Amino acid sequence: MFTLDLVRGIFPAFRGYSQALMIDELQRLISSGDFTLANILREAVMELARMSCEAALDIIATSNENIVHNSARFLVERKQMEQKLRLDVPTLSDPLVRDLLQESDAFVRSFNGFSAFGVFSPFDAMRLLTLISEVLTHLWVLSSLTFGGTPLSIILLSITASALPSILPWLTCGQNTWDHSDGQLEARLTAKQEAMRGLAYSDSYRPEILLFDLGPWILKSWSRARKSLLGLERKQSGGDTSLSSYLLSRIYLSGMFSTFQNIPLLLVLHSTSTSVGTFTLYRNTLQSLFLTAETLFRTLRMAFQGVFLMGAFCAASALKPRLQPEAHSTTSYDPSGAGMAIDVRNLSFRYPESKILALSNINLSVKAGETLAIVGYNGSGKTTLVNVLLRIYDFEGGTLRVNGVDIRRLDPHDFHAHVSAVxxxxSKFSASVKSNVGIGFVPEMNSADAIDAALELAGAADLVRSLPDGVRTRLDGDELGRSCDVFCGDSAGSQKLHGLSGGEWQRIAISRALMRARRPEVELLVFDEPTSSLDAHAQKHVFDTIEQISRGPNGDRTKTVIYITHRLATARRADKIAMMDNGTIVEFGTHEQLLTRNGRYASLYHASV
Structure with missing residues (x-):
C-alpha cells in the first residue's frame, strides 16, 4: 500500500505530461494540414488507454487500502471495546480514567469519520507522503516549463468553459445498487453493533456484565456485526458492480474534455514558440499544486491532534482493572463442594468523591452452605454490602475472606464464575424472553431445555406461555437496543415489543440468575430484593426453589445463599440474619437470638407482623 500510494503521487504530473503531448501532437497535425477526424480519434483512444491503465492501478490501490484500513479500524475499535469490558466499576469511577477513555474514544471514532476534528488515522501518515510527493512533482514540472514570448493576455483569454463536463455526472453515475434486503441487513447490523457497544459502555449494566461474564459474548457479537459492516467478511449473496462500470466511473473524463477545450487556441498560438500542450500543462499543474497544498496543510493540522489522541488510546489500552490482583499474588478459587464460606472483619467502604463511609465496621461470618438474610431500613447499606461481597466494588479497609482466602487475591473473573445473583x-433488555433469560449462562443461551428449566424453577413458565410468541416474544425493556434484537442468535417472532409488569420482570430476572445457579460450580447465590413485586404465593415458590437448588441430590447443602429482604417473615427462613443501620451491622444472629435481644430487629419484626 505504501508503494502504491507513492506511485499515485506522481499520477497528476504524469497525466499532465501525457495530455500536453497529445495536444502538441494535435497542434502539429493542424500546422501540417493533416487535421482529420481519424487522427483526432487516434489521439483520443491513446489518451483513453492511458487513463484506463491509471484508473485500473488506482482501483487496485484503493481496494487494497480499504481492506487494510478497515481491518486496522476494526482492530482498534475491538481493542477499545475489549479494554472497556475488562475494566471494573472502581476503575471506571475514577474521573481521570473517564477523561482518558473519552480521549481514547475520540481517537477510535476518527477511524469512522465521526470525529469532530475530522478523519485522521496512522494510515493518513502515508497519505501525507503521497501529498508531499505530489507537491514536489508539481513544483518540478513548473520549474521545467518555459513559455518564450507567448503573451499572457492571449493565454488568459483562451477558452470559455465547455458544456461537456456538465453531462459527466449523468454519464458516469450508476443505478442505485442497494436493494431493500441489503438496506435492512445493514440497518440490523448497525443497530446490533451500536447496541453491543452500548452494553459495553453502560455503567448500569456493568454489574451483570461482570457477574455473568458477558464480556466475551458482547465482544464476539459486536465483532461479527462490525466485520460485516466493514466488508471484512465475504458476502454470501448480492451482485457486485461490474468492473467496466466502475472502471468508467474512475476515468478522469473531465480532464480529457478540458484537454480538447484547448483546441480552438491552436489557431492563435501556433505561430508562437509556446505550444498549447505546454500552456495546458502549466495551468493544470498550477491548479493542482494549490489544491494539493491545501489538502496537505489540512491533513497536517489533523495529524498533530491525532497524535495526542493516539497517545490517549495507548494509555487507555494499558489500564488495568483495580480489582485485578498482581500475577504473583493471584490464587485460584478452590471450590469446597459445600458452598462458599465468607468471613468479614472490620470492613469499610466509601463511594468515590464521598467523604462519608457508606459501610463501616462490618463484621459477619457465614459458613459454607448457610443462608444469610440481610435486613434493615432503606438506605442502611444493604445493597452496597452485597455489591462488595460480589466483588463489584472494592472495600477500603478491613478484610474479606472466602473459603479462608483473601478475596483480593482472587481473579474477579474466576470468582464470578462461582456466583449467581439477582x-x-x-437489567431489562429490549429483546426476546429467550435472550433475557439466556444471558444468565451464555454457553446454554440457545438451549431450549435450559431456558425452559430456568423459567419453570422461577415460576415464570405460565407467564411465558401466555405471551404472544412464547420465549420468542420481544419484551419492552429499556431504551438500549429498542430498535432491533441485539442478541447473538436471537430471532424474535414478532417485531412488536411486549410490556411486562414489575413482578413479571422480576420473574424473568430470577430465571436469568437460575440459568447459572443450578450449575454445580456455583457456590454462592445472592438475591437483592428478588420478590419485592411478587405476591406471597409467588414469593414462597421462589424461596422454595432457592432452597431446592442450594442442596445436592443427597440433601446436603452445596451453595451458600445471601438475600436482602424487607419482609421479615421471609428472613426467618435464613440460618443467620444481619440487621443493618447507618452502614453497619448492628445485630447478627439467628431469628430467635435477635428476638431474645429485643433490639432493633425485634422492634422491626413486631412492627411488621
Missing amino acids: FQGF
Missing part, C-alpha cells in the same frame, strides 16, 4: 436494579 440485582435490585436488574
Whole structure:
C-alpha cells in the first residue's frame, strides 16, 4: 500500500505530461494540414488507454487500502471495546480514567469519520507522503516549463468553459445498487453493533456484565456485526458492480474534455514558440499544486491532534482493572463442594468523591452452605454490602475472606464464575424472553431445555406461555437496543415489543440468575430484593426453589445463599440474619437470638407482623 500510494503521487504530473503531448501532437497535425477526424480519434483512444491503465492501478490501490484500513479500524475499535469490558466499576469511577477513555474514544471514532476534528488515522501518515510527493512533482514540472514570448493576455483569454463536463455526472453515475434486503441487513447490523457497544459502555449494566461474564459474548457479537459492516467478511449473496462500470466511473473524463477545450487556441498560438500542450500543462499543474497544498496543510493540522489522541488510546489500552490482583499474588478459587464460606472483619467502604463511609465496621461470618438474610431500613447499606461481597466494588479497609482466602487475591473473573445473583436494579433488555433469560449462562443461551428449566424453577413458565410468541416474544425493556434484537442468535417472532409488569420482570430476572445457579460450580447465590413485586404465593415458590437448588441430590447443602429482604417473615427462613443501620451491622444472629435481644430487629419484626 505504501508503494502504491507513492506511485499515485506522481499520477497528476504524469497525466499532465501525457495530455500536453497529445495536444502538441494535435497542434502539429493542424500546422501540417493533416487535421482529420481519424487522427483526432487516434489521439483520443491513446489518451483513453492511458487513463484506463491509471484508473485500473488506482482501483487496485484503493481496494487494497480499504481492506487494510478497515481491518486496522476494526482492530482498534475491538481493542477499545475489549479494554472497556475488562475494566471494573472502581476503575471506571475514577474521573481521570473517564477523561482518558473519552480521549481514547475520540481517537477510535476518527477511524469512522465521526470525529469532530475530522478523519485522521496512522494510515493518513502515508497519505501525507503521497501529498508531499505530489507537491514536489508539481513544483518540478513548473520549474521545467518555459513559455518564450507567448503573451499572457492571449493565454488568459483562451477558452470559455465547455458544456461537456456538465453531462459527466449523468454519464458516469450508476443505478442505485442497494436493494431493500441489503438496506435492512445493514440497518440490523448497525443497530446490533451500536447496541453491543452500548452494553459495553453502560455503567448500569456493568454489574451483570461482570457477574455473568458477558464480556466475551458482547465482544464476539459486536465483532461479527462490525466485520460485516466493514466488508471484512465475504458476502454470501448480492451482485457486485461490474468492473467496466466502475472502471468508467474512475476515468478522469473531465480532464480529457478540458484537454480538447484547448483546441480552438491552436489557431492563435501556433505561430508562437509556446505550444498549447505546454500552456495546458502549466495551468493544470498550477491548479493542482494549490489544491494539493491545501489538502496537505489540512491533513497536517489533523495529524498533530491525532497524535495526542493516539497517545490517549495507548494509555487507555494499558489500564488495568483495580480489582485485578498482581500475577504473583493471584490464587485460584478452590471450590469446597459445600458452598462458599465468607468471613468479614472490620470492613469499610466509601463511594468515590464521598467523604462519608457508606459501610463501616462490618463484621459477619457465614459458613459454607448457610443462608444469610440481610435486613434493615432503606438506605442502611444493604445493597452496597452485597455489591462488595460480589466483588463489584472494592472495600477500603478491613478484610474479606472466602473459603479462608483473601478475596483480593482472587481473579474477579474466576470468582464470578462461582456466583449467581439477582440485582435490585436488574437489567431489562429490549429483546426476546429467550435472550433475557439466556444471558444468565451464555454457553446454554440457545438451549431450549435450559431456558425452559430456568423459567419453570422461577415460576415464570405460565407467564411465558401466555405471551404472544412464547420465549420468542420481544419484551419492552429499556431504551438500549429498542430498535432491533441485539442478541447473538436471537430471532424474535414478532417485531412488536411486549410490556411486562414489575413482578413479571422480576420473574424473568430470577430465571436469568437460575440459568447459572443450578450449575454445580456455583457456590454462592445472592438475591437483592428478588420478590419485592411478587405476591406471597409467588414469593414462597421462589424461596422454595432457592432452597431446592442450594442442596445436592443427597440433601446436603452445596451453595451458600445471601438475600436482602424487607419482609421479615421471609428472613426467618435464613440460618443467620444481619440487621443493618447507618452502614453497619448492628445485630447478627439467628431469628430467635435477635428476638431474645429485643433490639432493633425485634422492634422491626413486631412492627411488621
